[in-house]
Amino acid sequence: MNKFEQELKNNNFVCSRCTRCNKIVWPPSDLCNKCFGDVVWKPVSRKARLIEFSRKNGEYFCMAEFDEGIRVMGTVESASIVHVGQPLTLTRCSYDDTEKFVFSTDEGK
Numbered sequence: 001m002n003k004f005e006q007e008l009k010n011n012n013f014v015c016s017r018c019t020r021c022n023k024i025v026w027p028p029s030d031l032c033n034k035c036f037g038d039v040v041w042k043p044v045s046r047k048a049r050l051i052e053f054s055r056k057n058g059e060y061f062c063m064a065e066f067d068e069g070i071r072v073m074g075t076v077e078s079a080s081i082v083h084v085g086q087p088l089t090l091t092r093c094s095y096d097d098t099e100k101f102v103f104s105t106d107e108g109k
């Protein structure tokens with residue numbers, strides 16, 4: 001289990017940033033995928049934007065984009081109908097064989 005997965009398990013969403021070229025390394029890795037420099041781990045803002053979604057068995061599955069082009073797949077907990085471009089808040093993340101991201105559509109909470 002790498003640092004990224006360990007932090008996810010603790011409900012912390014972190015990404016790696018290269019110390020040499022200062023790029024966000026995504027998917028997260030211990031080495032920069034551009035210059036192979038070392039990385040530091042930093043928290044990602046919990047604010048995201050809905051890129052696309054589908055609905056299955058009453059649940060919304062989504063692709064969400066965070067700052068700096070970080071995209072993840074997750075689910076949306078929403079009482080209302082969701083739409084593309086909508087702001088999302090990451091309410092929970094975890095790791096259990098695979099990455100888990102749960103978003104809500106409550107703005108400003």
Ligand SMILES: [Zn+2]
Binds near residue numbers: 020032033034035036
């Ligand atoms: Zn780099």
